[in-house]
Amino acid sequence: MDTNTQLLRFITAGSVDDGKSTLIGRLLHDSKSIFEDQFSAISKTSEKRGMAAVDLSLLTDGLQAEREQGITIDVAYRYFATPKRKFIIGDTPGHEQYTRNMVTAASSANLAIILIDARKGVLTQTKRHSYLASLLNVPHVVLAVNKMDMVDYSQARFEEIVSEYKAFAAQLDLHDVHCIPLSALNGDMVVDRGENLGWYKGPALLEFLEEVEIDHDVNTSDFRFPVQWVCRPQTNEHHDFRGFAGRIEAGEVSVGDEITILPSGRTTTVKEIVTYDGNLATAFAPQSVTITLNDEIDISRGDMFVKTSAHPPKVEKEFEATLCWLAEAPLDKNRKYLVKHTTRTAKCLFSRLDYRVDVNTLEQHAVEKLNMNDIARVAIKIQSPLVFDSYDIDRSTGSFIVIDEASNNTVAAGMIA
Amino acid sequence: MKLVEKNMTKHTFTHLDALESESIHIMREVAAECKNPALLFSGGKDSIVMLRLAEKAFRPAKFPFPLVHIDTEHNFPEVIECRDKLASDLGERLIVRSLEDSIKRGSIVIKDESKPRNPYQSVTLLETIAEFGFDACLGGARRDEEKARAKERIFSFRDEFGQWDPKNQRPELWDTYNTRVNAGENIRVFPISNWTEMDIWEYIGRENLYIPPIYFAHEREVIRRGGNVIPVSHLVQPAPGEKVEVATVRFRTVGDMTCTAPVESTARTVDEIIAETATTRITERGATRMDDQTSDASMELRKKEGYF
Known part of the structure; x- marks a missing residue:
């Protein structure tokens, strides 16, 4: 076998x-x-x-x-x-x-x-x-x-x-x-x-x-680790254990590496890379692991661990993206939606609809509203900063979905650039 | 914690590693975003794989959800023993709700005791979801099992009647999952959607998982009825004229005793099962589930009614 x-x-x-x-x-x-x-x-x-x-x-x-x-x-x-x-x-x-x-x-x-x-x-x-x-x-x-x-x-x-x-x-x-x-x-x-x-x-x-x-x-060079779940067993055996569980979306990380936690910008070093099968010296995308750190820092789901690399991520409250509208109800520019990006969800507004792309001719057209299957260039404002990359650098940290809070439907997919 | 020097490189990241990491990621999304999840655990091989994946996702912590079994009381005793043993070995909470409870309440009316109980399972499942207020149920269904499942999302939304609407599914992109539900609604989450029967067996072998002994070849009293091999049990007795014979068989799935047919096999180890799975010419459900042979669309109809 x-x-x-x-x-x-x-x-x-x-x-x-x-x-x-x-x-x-x-x-x-x-x-x-x-x-x-x-x-x-x-x-x-x-x-x-x-x-x-x-x-x-x-x-x-x-x-x-x-x-x-x-x-x-x-x-x-x-x-x-x-x-x-x-x-x-x-x-x-x-x-x-x-x-x-x-x-x-x-x-x-x-x-x-x-x-x-x-x-x-x-x-x-x-x-x-x-x-x-x-x-x-x-x-x-x-x-x-x-x-x-x-x-x-x-x-x-x-x-x-x-x-x-x-x-x-x-x-x-x-x-x-x-x-x-x-x-x-x-x-x-x-x-x-x-x-x-x-x-x-x-x-x-x-x-x-x-x-x-x-x-x-997958991107093998720019380490990205969105914190998914904080592991705190609070048992006698693991009383002080505080691990950050998630999947490495890009690059790799080793014990001892200096990492930056975004959006706070605090830095620390990796103490252990914990898995059920034993601790690892190095882990890489797309492994799911649990990371412990050498300093006590306030970290929660939605934060991202990164290392210094050729392509630093952006930490911003506004960005441009190409959007594919997926829902039957058209986009309403006056409404707030939710963006889910890696492990972070935040309220958003569409501040600009630049143009719509005709998928048959690749021509750009002026756009007032977005209907199902439309692809458009938009600008988005987020309530709190996102840590992101351009989609062509990393598919997972450059992509997001849009959720309609009223229906809970997934109404759009976006690629940041 | 033991320190293992594992020199993993990209080249040794196999399909099982990829599937495992995806499943762990899905389970952690549920733990992080859902208020009150549960893991549906039957003691069958797929749900045993789910338990190992949950260990990998959450240890050294306890599971952030209870295990739940909807017991038809038509189960093989070996499977129930395995269910109880694994839950107790792991030290995790197991909730069992029985179809008998629903029958006593009158929400299920059984017409024929010897017939499969799978169609009624959804009633007790929905009652259990309501009793505990679960907003997400992790299940061990796989897309390779059946045509309707091939089209179902990993996070599969259910309305307040527990119904699946195949034409109105939320699009699922990358691995960014929409976990949002209103009160009274819930989602079924299938972390091993992308696993095949072969992947399951390879993983059971790799992880050395304990599974009920009836998955391995053994001698069993069976009768042959309408092209199927049916195990003799307190629920299935030979009709006049039917002959009981002893055959060497194993089960590929372990569902309701009245409708789960064993296959003739001499595979007594996981490796032998893998070898047999690699050469078998019949699908898992086609070989073993008489209730899915009734109609081309039987699984789709059951799912719409709230079955997993």
């Missing part, structure tokens, strides 16, 4: 017509991650619907409402494993009205697969998906040019699409783009290489997913 495998989270973006569900079905089927009872259930359904072959897309149909309508309505998570890696797929619908679902799934993904129909080439939705992947700073992107069987597996067609895509993607902040021709229907270049795409010398999709380097998807 080799448990030394890494976890990779990826999303798939594309519409039903691009064969997205078929691609996921193919990945699961050819990597032998589909069980007999699941396969027999979808075989029966395929037969009932009068289909000649088993429709692998049925594997990702989750809810009753979806089965009735034949569309995917929300984010669903799928799991599969190969001897090299464990995978979590965030399956998101491609319809325009569901920008929020893609934003949601992309927020925690290492990689985005953007699907293109080889017959249709780069479409508006391809641009939208790519923009959202860049906005959410998804570290790796795969452009999967599907339905190559419908264009006679033409290398020229593939290269035409790739060059069109690269011209568009140059406007975006995408870091690591790989293009793979494939046929999800026939299984070419998904798990197996197949017989039809001999001219393509790069890795098949699964091979790429297994090999892509993800160690640097």
Whole structure:
């Protein structure tokens, strides 16, 4: 048993017509991650619907409402494993009205697969998906040019699409783009290489997913530790124990390191890094640990431990961000909302709405109010200072959610920059 | 506290480490933000993993919540023994509420004693939530178990009737969780949402966790009924014409005795179970839960009624 495998989270973006569900079905089927009872259930359904072959897309149909309508309505998570890696797929619908679902799934993904129909080439939705992947700073992107069987597996067609895509993607902040021709229907270049795409010398999709380097998807240099919970056992054995429990969001920390507690600005040194399995000399993101300190300082949930680094965090009561509005009720500029950022929640006001971005054309438009699925540039005032980074430095300390206090709903997602 | 020199590098941060850290983070969010949480603990393998994760999240302190078991009284005795042993070994508070209490109160009316009691569990759970005023219940459900669960959030909001509305879920971004509820409402929190059956077994092996012996291969009297292998118990007796046989079996899940089928297996250690899990061709629920085979949407319907 080799448990030394890494976890990779990826999303798939594309519409039903691009064969997205078929691609996921193919990945699961050819990597032998589909069980007999699941396969027999979808075989029966395929037969009932009068289909000649088993429709692998049925594997990702989750809810009753979806089965009735034949569309995917929300984010669903799928799991599969190969001897090299464990995978979590965030399956998101491609319809325009569901920008929020893609934003949601992309927020925690290492990689985005953007699907293109080889017959249709780069479409508006391809641009939208790519923009959202860049906005959410998804570290790796795969452009999967599907339905190559419908264009006679033409290398020229593939290269035409790739060059069109690269011209568009140059406007975006995408870091690591790989293009793979494939046929999800026939299984070419998904798990197996197949017989039809001999001219393509790069890795098949699964091979790429297994090999892509993800160690640097988290920030490894700027130590950030938001205090989540204060551990005070108050038992005889641990009478004086006062530990600060949380997850290291970026960088690493060692016993003896000097740290600064923000927003107070007090400094002290690390006494112990406590875990259930014994104390550690060094800990790094994304480990969950409990830290004890050499000085008694008043510290509570919402404070952040940092070390001196190339990118010092900001401690401010006002910042600018790109916001994706997620709720049906539009943003009301006259109301106060709550911002939850790392482990701190505070009241906020939207002091400025600068512009709205058309996700299809990337054009900026004047904006008076924000509706569901809108993406906009805003300025936010916070009741008490937040300790934050720019989202491109650190996804976890550069992101926040907005909560409507009246409904308790999560109404927006924000990226600070 | 013992000092372990662990030279962990990024390269040894495995998928189990990643899942464990995520689960600890989720449990601590609940402890920090919810007023009156509880951890649902059944003595089954997933909830035993939850207990270890809670130890990792909160030790050297006590758990900031009690353990709660909703007992159908259709449980395997070995599982109940394990439940009581683990709660007492950990020195944590265990609250048990039984379906029998709801039956006595009249809030549950049982039509047939030999039928599964899972559909009624939600009634007693909701009554227990109301009795103690819990605003958050940590549960050991996993998204790989079932299609409806694949779409459920980690922090899953319930209205005052305990209902899940799949079309009206709060978006969940990064790992910034919205834990807010009004009085009378509550959230179910699933820290091991992203774990698979295989991850659970690998973790049980890695952590050397004590689990009920019926998870391992043993000899048991069973009857074969409609394609299922059913354990003979005081609740399930052979019908006229049915033959009792002794088979070598283990349980992949340990729910209601009347509807939890064992699988034929000779796996007597965790490593053997892992090897078997790696090659099995049937899902955990498909192989073992007769109540989920009734309809394609049975779990979704039960969740809407307030089941975990």
